[in-house]
Amino acid sequence: MAGAVAQGDVFVRVAARRRRSSLTRSRIRSAWLFIAPSLIILALIAGWPLARTIWFSFTDANLNNLSDYEFIGFENYLANYDGEWLGLLTDPDWWQSVWNTVWFTLVSVSIETVLGIIVALILNATFPGRGLMRAIILIPWAIPTIVSAKMWNWMLHDQFGVINDMLLRAGLIAAPMTWTANADTALWAAVAVDVWKHTSFMALLILAALQMLPQDIYEAAKVDGVSPTRVFFRITLPLIKPALLVAVIFRSLDALRVFDLIYVLTSNSRDTASMSIYARQQLVDFQEVGLGSAASTLIFLIIALIVVITLAAGRVRLGEDPR
Amino acid sequence: MPRLIASLGFAAGILASTSAWAVEISISCSALGKEYEICKQGVDAWAKKTGNTAKIVSTPNSATERLALYQQLLAAGASDIDVFQIDVVWTGILADHLMDLTAKGQADIDDHLPAMVETSRVNGRLMAMPWFADAGLLYYRQDLLDKYKRPVPQTWADLTETARMIQDGERKDGRGDFWGYVWQGRAYEGLTTNALEWVASFGGGTIIDDKGDVTIENPKAAEALKAAAGWVGTVTPEGVLNYTEEESRGVFQSGNAAFMRNWPYAWALAQGADSTIKGKVGIAPLPKGGADGRNAGTLGGQLLAVSKYSKNADAATDLVLYLTGQQEQKRRAVEGSFNPTIVSLYSDADIAKANPFIGDLVDVFTNAVARPATATGQNYNKVSTEFFNAVHQVLSKRAEPAQALSRLDRDLKRIKRDGWK
Numbered sequence: 001m002a003g004a005v006a007q008g009d010v011f012v013r014v015a016a017r018r019r020r021s022s023l024t025r026s027r028i029r030s031a032w033l034f035i036a037p038s039l040i041i042l043a044l045i046a047g048w049p050l051a052r053t054i055w056f057s058f059t060d061a062n063l064n065n066l067s068d069y070e071f072i073g074f075e076n077y078l079a080n081y082d083g084e085w086l087g088l089l090t091d092p093d094w095w096q097s098v099w100n101t102v103w104f105t106l107v108s109v110s111i112e113t114v115l116g117i118i119v120a121l122i123l124n125a126t127f128p129g130r131g132l133m134r135a136i137i138l139i140p141w142a143i144p145t146i147v148s149a150k151m152w153n154w155m156l157h158d159q160f161g162v163i164n165d166m167l168l169r170a171g172l173i174a175a176p177m178t179w180t181a182n183a184d185t186a187l188w189a190a191v192a193v194d195v196w197k198h199t200s201f202m203a204l205l206i207l208a209a210l211q212m213l214p215q216d217i218y219e220a221a222k223v224d225g226v227s228p229t230r231v232f233f234r235i236t237l238p239l240i241k242p243a244l245l246v247a248v249i250f251r252s253l254d255a256l257r258v259f260d261l262i263y264v265l266t267s268n269s270r271d272t273a274s275m276s277i278y279a280r281q282q283l284v285d286f287q288e289v290g291l292g293s294a295a296s297t298l299i300f301l302i303i304a305l306i307v308v309i310t311l312a313a314g315r316v317r318l319g320e321d322p323r
Numbered sequence: 324m325p326r327l328i329a330s331l332g333f334a335a336g337i338l339a340s341t342s343a344w345a346v347e348i349s350i351s352c353s354a355l356g357k358e359y360e361i362c363k364q365g366v367d368a369w370a371k372k373t374g375n376t377a378k379i380v381s382t383p384n385s386a387t388e389r390l391a392l393y394q395q396l397l398a399a400g401a402s403d404i405d406v407f408q409i410d411v412v413w414t415g416i417l418a419d420h421l422m423d424l425t426a427k428g429q430a431d432i433d434d435h436l437p438a439m440v441e442t443s444r445v446n447g448r449l450m451a452m453p454w455f456a457d458a459g460l461l462y463y464r465q466d467l468l469d470k471y472k473r474p475v476p477q478t479w480a481d482l483t484e485t486a487r488m489i490q491d492g493e494r495k496d497g498r499g500d501f502w503g504y505v506w507q508g509r510a511y512e513g514l515t516t517n518a519l520e521w522v523a524s525f526g527g528g529t530i531i532d533d534k535g536d537v538t539i540e541n542p543k544a545a546e547a548l549k550a551a552a553g554w555v556g557t558v559t560p561e562g563v564l565n566y567t568e569e570e571s572r573g574v575f576q577s578g579n580a581a582f583m584r585n586w587p588y589a590w591a592l593a594q595g596a597d598s599t600i601k602g603k604v605g606i607a608p609l610p611k612g613g614a615d616g617r618n619a620g621t622l623g624g625q626l627l628a629v630s631k632y633s634k635n636a637d638a639a640t641d642l643v644l645y646l647t648g649q650q651e652q653k654r655r656a657v658e659g660s661f662n663p664t665i666v667s668l669y670s671d672a673d674i675a676k677a678n679p680f681i682g683d684l685v686d687v688f689t690n691a692v693a694r695p696a697t698a699t700g701q702n703y704n705k706v707s708t709e710f711f712n713a714v715h716q717v718l719s720k721r722a723e724p725a726q727a728l729s730r731l732d733r734d735l736k737r738i739k740r741d742g743w744k
Binding site (some may be wrong): 268 | 387391394395398399416419420421508510511518560562563564565566570572573579700701704705708712713719721737740
């Protein structure tokens with residue numbers, strides 16, 4: 001069907017539309033039949049919890065007694081009590097956690113992208129032991145986050161940590177740094193651990209894109225004597241851009257939901273809490289299912305918004321490409 | 324799934340029991356290290372004595388995770404667990420789901436430490452029985468005090484001075500990583516217990532008083548926080564702002580600190596065979612705020628409560644009374660160093676033989692300060708979170724004490740808006 005429409009011929013299109021009544025219709029029907037199981041499963045495991053969370057965000061549900069709650073409209077988000085504005089949208093802690101998360105995502109994903117490209121370019125070159133190298137760089141990514149976070153927590157420890165020991169011996173710092181205790185360095189510590197863990201994931205996705213590139217362009221560039229930097233920015237980067245964009249979106253989605261890493265490093269501290277930590281604290285520690293659901297709903301909306309913006313930005317730039 | 328397994332186990336228990344009235348009771352007790360074994364011995368002894376069966380349900384080691392699990396089970400009205408081991412600050416949070424033990428516990432309750440009994444009551448009703456007690460203690464290095472000819476500090480000012488003196492001296496001897504005083508400063512419940520000790524010892528109250536009024540904004544509390552903030556970076560490593568109990572014990576037990584604030588559990592470990600400071604440690608009540616202050620260790624410890632949804636409430640209550648009774652508390656004190664809540668046991672010869680310092684502890688427990696969990700009920704976690712976050716800001720020099728306390732006062736009153744519930 002798609003082929004027929006793409007031809008753009010009016011007569012064919014009319015004919016196609018007429019034919020829809022018989023063969024196409026039954027095809028569409030069987031198509032629906034085939035995707036129905038996955039749609040039902042998606043609705044059950046993703047749609048229903050999401051809908052329920054959004055519903056709870058408009059109620060005053062409490063974990064202490066989940067069967068007894070009332071609809072309170074937007075009060076969890078914003079409400080005016082005796083002239084005082086209350087609710088999630090007025091909570092400085094919430095906005096602090098949003099800012100922490102966005103900052104964490106921007107910084108960590110940027111660093112991971114740059115390092116990922118470099119690592120991928122190295123691994124794309126031919127050298128002895130390449131297969132082994134490719135396997136080795138995946139190790140950080142294979143370790144569960146909770147384990148690596150705990151591991152780094154000890155490595156960053158101010159008294160016994162190996163990081164301070166190395167920096168002291170190298171003479172880079174005069175006294176042990178308190179990486180995770182100091183609000184100024186705690187988020188940087190989280191970024192460092194995240195970069196350590198996820199650069200290999202980025203590199204892997206970019207490497208896959210690099211391997212798909214046609215070699216003849218590079219040969220032509222070589223013959224024309226184009227400098228390697230120019231080759232990278234004019235040929236390699238534009239060609240891997242779609243794959244890069246997918247990788248960046250994947251990582252951003254992950255980073256925006258960050259929980260375990262920051263929770264292990266600094267627990268519920270407000271200076272470093274991410275949006276997910278805020279939501280968990282409301283839901284579990286404070287038993288405020290309503291407010292926690294409101295926070296979760298906002299997280300969902302914020303992430304959706306950022307993905308749409310990233311996709312749109314990527315598409316605009318793709319459109320500029322002379323094809 | 325655990326519910327299903329528990330129900331199956333319950334059904335199997337009924338089928339297997341020979342006598343019609345013998346029942347199976349499920350109890351959740353902490354499974355941290357030795358705790359599981361000691362708990363199991365006690366539960367088995369009760370089962371043998373009464374002909375019932377009892378099984379221990381494993382729960383998460385982390386206290387916050389355990390509370391979350393309890394809340395989910397109880398909110399669903401599940402009867403899988405009959406007896407819950409709960410923290411002293413959870414009574415108010417869980418009270419709606421617990422059975423009133425006033426009638427059955429009345430006979431024995433007066434034998435227990437009054438502070439522990441207070442944490443077991445909600446609105447005058449006894450919702451749990453005290454099982455073992457904990458309180459913040461000061462650990463000191465006797466050998467270092469002797470070396471520098473200093474007494475055990477009586478006030479925080481004494482402690483600061485002695486800590487600085489020892490720290491300077493030890494560092495001069497080439498121990499660059501030696502510190503004066505370590506405690507728990509991470510933004511978590513442990514910081515609430517530490518900070519409450521400072522505030523209470525200076526006479527600054529307990530954040531919220533018994534009537535439920537917010538009292539934290541006062542000059543004495545500000546003075547206490549100022550003193551504590553002064554330690555950070557001078558006699559206390561800055562890293563303490565991310566320390567829990569185990570991190571501070573790590574510094575102290577490796578011989579790198581003169582003083583430590585910790586719970587009684589650290590005693591056995593500090594005196595263990597592999598400890599570098601074995602035989603050089605002493606414990607004392609935490610110092611007073613000043614000449615007119617008081618010794619205040621924050622009260623910790625665990626209680627046993629019966630679920631309102633238990634199908635065998637009578638047997639479950641019987642188990643609770645057995646486990647919290649004199650005989651079992653004595654056994655636990657001798658075999659597991661759990662501090663009894665029954666006052667008379669503190670002068671027991673057998674316990675004194677096993678734990679030489681037990682006699683000193685009775686004063687600490689009697690004077691212990693309770694966190695405002697009873698007054699704040701369901702809102703305790705919110706109050707505690709606001710408090711430790713405000714304190715953390717002061718300690719990390721991101722806020723002045725007075726300013727932080729005034730903001731805390733406003734936030735606590737906002738939480739209290741509709742009463743404490």
